[in-house]
Amino acid sequence: KQEVTQIPAALSVPEGENLVLNCSFTDSAIYNLQWFRQDPGKGLTSLLLIQSSQREQTSGRLNASLDKSSGRSTLYIAASQPGDSATYLCAVKVSSNTGKLIFGQGTTLQVKP
Amino acid sequence: GAVVSQHPSWVICKSGTSVKIECRSLDFQATTMFWYRQFPKQSLMLMATSNEGSKATYEQGVEKDKFLINHASLTLSTLTVTSAHPEDSSFYICSARGGQGLTNEKLFFGSGTQLSVL
Numbered sequence: 250k251q252e253v254t255q256i257p258a259a260l261s262v263p264e265g266e267n268l269v270l271n272c273s274f275t276d277s278a279i280y281n282l283q284w285f286r287q288d289p290g291k292g293l294t295s296l297l298l299i300q301s302s303q304r305e306q307t308s309g310r311l312n313a314s315l316d317k318s319s320g321r322s323t324l325y326i327a328a329s330q331p332g333d334s335a336t337y338l339c340a341v342k343v344s345s346n347t348g349k350l351i352f353g354q355g356t357t358l359q360v361k362p
Numbered sequence: 363g364a365v366v367s368q369h370p371s372w373v374i375c376k377s378g379t380s381v382k383i384e385c386r387s388l389d390f391q392a393t394t395m396f397w398y399r400q401f402p403k404q405s406l407m408l409m410a411t412s413n414e415g416s417k418a419t420y421e422q423g424v425e426k427d428k429f430l431i432n433h434a435s436l437t438l439s440t441l442t443v444t445s446a447h448p449e450d451s452s453f454y455i456c457s458a459r460g461g462q463g464l465t466n467e468k469l470f471f472g473s474g475t476q477l478s479v480l
Contacts, residue, residue: 293471348459352406
């Protein structure tokens with residue numbers, strides 16, 4: 250059974266710091282992995298999607314890496330800003346013919362001005 | 363980008379009543395919609411998958427007679443929590459997978475509905 254774990258559960262950093270959020274999964278047979286941002290009262294926003302054949306994806310100040318063999322993904326946020334404060338979720342999709350995503354519990358990030 | 367509208371954003375109801383939550387894809391046709399539930403401090407969990415015009419597929423442990431899902435059109439899916447009880451209090455969120463013109467890898471999420479059953 251696939252399980253997804255995110256560490257840490259919460260993180261507070263001063264503005265400007267670079268930071269790393271971690272995601273691990275127990276079964277390396279995944280189809281893709283996706284990082285989301287969840288803001289209170291708003292829906293999930295997809296940040297980055299990494300296919301199983303890829304090792305990383307970048308969008309602006311965000312960089313996500315994927316190491317299937319070790320069952321890990323990291324989300325790197327460069328030069329953090331207060332507007333980055335949110336809960337970050339990673340989710341894995343186990344096969345191409347399902348829309349089912351298995352989510353981690355999320356990391357709640359607070360970036361202090 | 364693709365927009366999914368979910369309504370209402372929060373609802374309080376009495377135990378025993380039914381609550382309907384709507385999920386609409388505003389600018390694309392959603393061939394498949396998904397309903398998730400999130401209890402406090404827990405992960406989002408998939409409840410059911412609905413394809414337009416057919417019966418929903420429920421995940422193990424989700425009561426199909428309690429959580430009625432209707433996906434009558436390519437832009438609208440509804441989740442009805444029947445005879446709600448306090449233990450049904452949760453955050454419900456829908457997502458949609460696009461059809462033509464949109465990658466079907468990404469899911470687009472609604473803003474969620476916080477349900478509180480008294």
